[in-house]
Amino acid sequence: MTTLLAAILVTLKLAGLTTLILLLLGMPLAWWLARTGSRWRMPVGALVALPMVLPPTVLGFYLLLGMGPDGPLGQLTTALGLGTLAFTFPGLLLASVLYSLPFVVHPLQSGFAAIDAVVLDAAATLRASPFDRFVSVVLPLSKPALLTATLFGFAHTVGEFGVVLMVGGNIDGQTRVLSVLLYDQVEAMAYADAHRLAAGLLAFSFGMLLVMQWLGRRTALVHD
Amino acid sequence: MTEPAGGIELRLQWRRRNFTLDVAVSLPAQGVAVVFGPSGSGKSSLLRAIAGLEPAARGVLRIGGETWQDAQVCLPPHRRRVGVVFQHAALLPHLSVLDNLRYGWRRAGAPADAMREWIDKLALGPLLARSPATLSGGERQRVALGRALVCQPRWLLLDEPLSALDAERRAEILPYLEAVKREARIPLLYVTHAVEEAARLADHLVLLDAGRVRVAGPALEVLNRSDLPLALREDAASVIEASVLGHDEHGLLRLDTPVGTLHAHGPAHPVGTRIRLRVAARDVSVALSAHADTSVLNIVPAVLQSLAPLPSGQFQLQLLAGGACLLARVSHQSVLRLQLREGLAVWAQIKSVALLV
Numbered sequence: 001m002t003t004l005l006a007a008i009l010v011t012l013k014l015a016g017l018t019t020l021i022l023l024l025l026g027m028p029l030a031w032w033l034a035r036t037g038s039r040w041r042m043p044v045g046a047l048v049a050l051p052m053v054l055p056p057t058v059l060g061f062y063l064l065l066g067m068g069p070d071g072p073l074g075q076l077t078t079a080l081g082l083g084t085l086a087f088t089f090p091g092l093l094l095a096s097v098l099y100s101l102p103f104v105v106h107p108l109q110s111g112f113a114a115i116d117a118v119v120l121d122a123a124a125t126l127r128a129s130p131f132d133r134f135v136s137v138v139l140p141l142s143k144p145a146l147l148t149a150t151l152f153g154f155a156h157t158v159g160e161f162g163v164v165l166m167v168g169g170n171i172d173g174q175t176r177v178l179s180v181l182l183y184d185q186v187e188a189m190a191y192a193d194a195h196r197l198a199a200g201l202l203a204f205s206f207g208m209l210l211v212m213q214w215l216g217r218r219t220a221l222v223h224d
Numbered sequence: 225m226t227e228p229a230g231g232i233e234l235r236l237q238w239r240r241r242n243f244t245l246d247v248a249v250s251l252p253a254q255g256v257a258v259v260f261g262p263s264g265s266g267k268s269s270l271l272r273a274i275a276g277l278e279p280a281a282r283g284v285l286r287i288g289g290e291t292w293q294d295a296q297v298c299l300p301p302h303r304r305r306v307g308v309v310f311q312h313a314a315l316l317p318h319l320s321v322l323d324n325l326r327y328g329w330r331r332a333g334a335p336a337d338a339m340r341e342w343i344d345k346l347a348l349g350p351l352l353a354r355s356p357a358t359l360s361g362g363e364r365q366r367v368a369l370g371r372a373l374v375c376q377p378r379w380l381l382l383d384e385p386l387s388a389l390d391a392e393r394r395a396e397i398l399p400y401l402e403a404v405k406r407e408a409r410i411p412l413l414y415v416t417h418a419v420e421e422a423a424r425l426a427d428h429l430v431l432l433d434a435g436r437v438r439v440a441g442p443a444l445e446v447l448n449r450s451d452l453p454l455a456l457r458e459d460a461a462s463v464i465e466a467s468v469l470g471h472d473e474h475g476l477l478r479l480d481t482p483v484g485t486l487h488a489h490g491p492a493h494p495v496g497t498r499i500r501l502r503v504a505a506r507d508v509s510v511a512l513s514a515h516a517d518t519s520v521l522n523i524v525p526a527v528l529q530s531l532a533p534l535p536s537g538q539f540q541l542q543l544l545a546g547g548a549c550l551l552a553r554v555s556h557q558s559v560l561r562l563q564l565r566e567g568l569a570v571w572a573q574i575k576s577v578a579l580l581v
Contacts, residue, residue, distance in 0.1 A: 121277050122314035122368075124301035126328030126375060132302075136327075140318045 004197070006173040007181040014089070014177060015157040018096040022104040022153045023146075025097070030108035031138070052102045060166025063095050067167070092168035092175050099163045104153040111145020112138065147215050155208045158201070232379070232411065236273050236283035236293075245269050245281070245435040253288055255427030256405050256412045258443065260419070266435040267415040268311075271383050274413065275308050276301035287379055287411075305332075307372030307380040312388055313364035315356035315371070322352040324371050332375040342370045345407065346400055362393035366400055373408060380404070381413045386421060401425065419454065423447060423463045423502050424580040448549040450542045455551060456534065460505040462551045463580070468497045477579075482547035484524040488577040500580040505540060507575040508552035512562055514571045522574035526550065531564060539564075543572050550574070 033045055051059060066073040067085040074084045085091030115138060123133045139146070161179040168175035170184065178201060185194040232251040238244070245266045251257045259267050273281035276292070276299060285293040292304050315324050325348070329339055343349055348370050351363060359367065365385050372380060385401075386394045405412060405425060414425055422429060426443035431452065438453075439446055447454065447463045454460065466479040471492050479486045481501065493499065514523055526545035534540050539559050541552040550572055558564070 116314070118310055118312070118314045119316060121272075121275075121301070122308065122310060123316065123327070124277065125275050125304075125306055125308040126371065127302045127331035128327070129300075129302050132331075137316060137318075 007176050007178050011177040015154045018157045019153040021097050026104040026108055030105045031112050034109045034112035048105050049102045051099050056162030060163040063167050087169040095163045095167040096157050100153050100156045103156045104149045107145050107148040111142040115141050151212050230288045233286040236281050238281040249437050249440045256414055256425050257428040258422045258426035259415045259430045260422045261432035265432045268383055271381050271415050275306050276304050305378040307377030309368045309372055309382040309385045311384045313368040317356055321354050321367050325374055328375040334376045338374050338376050342373045346370045361389045362396045365397055383415050461502045464501045464548050466501050468493045483545040487521045490579040502578040502580050505551035505553045509573045510570040520573045524572050526572040528568045545572055
């Protein structure tokens, strides 16, 4: 397998799994943030948004310490017989989930907040249980928000670099993703390869945004 | 479906930062109970608490032998067999009218007959394929009404269902509400701040003020009491039950009422139809003798029962005419000139009678 193909597969696997985990975790979290009156809402909201402003290397540094043999997470995984997570794919996955969290939670949160509470009350008086209401009312009404969250989560994970370098390292076929490969190619002055890869990532990002714009326009039309 | 007979026992308390709802009232198992009160009196909070939508509300709620809430039990909203029509309909925006109707019907396991019956009675057939966003306000409320009824609820709650509509739409939907009142075979709780709606629909009336029940009882009794804030309003009126005796070619109805035979303009109704009349206090004056030379059609003998000064400087008179009460408003000057006092026999001149149909 060529280095490029391996990096593409690792990147797709990482972005796909990260997005899937984030949707599962992000939905209840975003629902809570959108609806709760709890005094914990603001601190939790700030914590979720932190990766947006934090230098990725800072997040990576703390994760590296935490996952190391002396870190709390490292001790836990060692006790469970899993060894340490640093420089492994699961470690990289954990870092990606944290790093891309706000990019999934925020669109979901604004989508959920836009749902009229009285519509959910009406569904409740029509015999729908809380879970039933989530599936039959909240999810269909949040379709645009779900799509945005999925695309953002995926694209943002593909684009990460600092966290990957700190936590995942650069192991061919395991933790080397496209953005790191590009860095390697530039380091090795393989500019022709770097051009190909950079142009590919540019086209991918542009395509993602184009799809998002198109979806946004379509939902706007539907709502008219 | 047979239900054990018995009324509704309602005792609910709910404390919020600066508002306390504390309601204890029993309601009949039949007919329309109107909860009437100014905005902020807790009407809608009470309705939401009954539906189970305010989990902080405590107390007892029993309906015909079914316990929805007491010290041990508090059913969540989806386990209460309740139907709710919200002020702004609250249709599910992503579903068609038909799917809105099916939403609760399927979950309640109601029979197909119920669906057919209410689509028919509320004339929903032509709307079924439409999306809620394309409906008028009146149509939306009709769908909301149908959506609640096809679930065959034990109790139907309506939260100011007409307040978001203009007069024309209101007139369009009122006949449907009358049909529901006649044919739903379940009690209705109707929350409103519009005295017209209360007078027209109520069998039982609960006056709510600052979260507490000020008075509750049979509607006509409560509506005609002169010692309540209702009677002090500019639009104070008495409400009388009547049955149609006939009508002439000019559109004048002859009505048999406890007050005597009255005449009123209005649409033709079959002889024997029972309707309610609203006689505004400002449309009633008194005379010491029966005048024949007046344009006023309705002049009935009455006994002056009480007179009370109003903040406006006028006097409000309570008259007993036949078997019913009438309110009248006269000036201070007239009270002195005619020497009006309790027990005096007078003639009540009723300038206009509104049909509540």
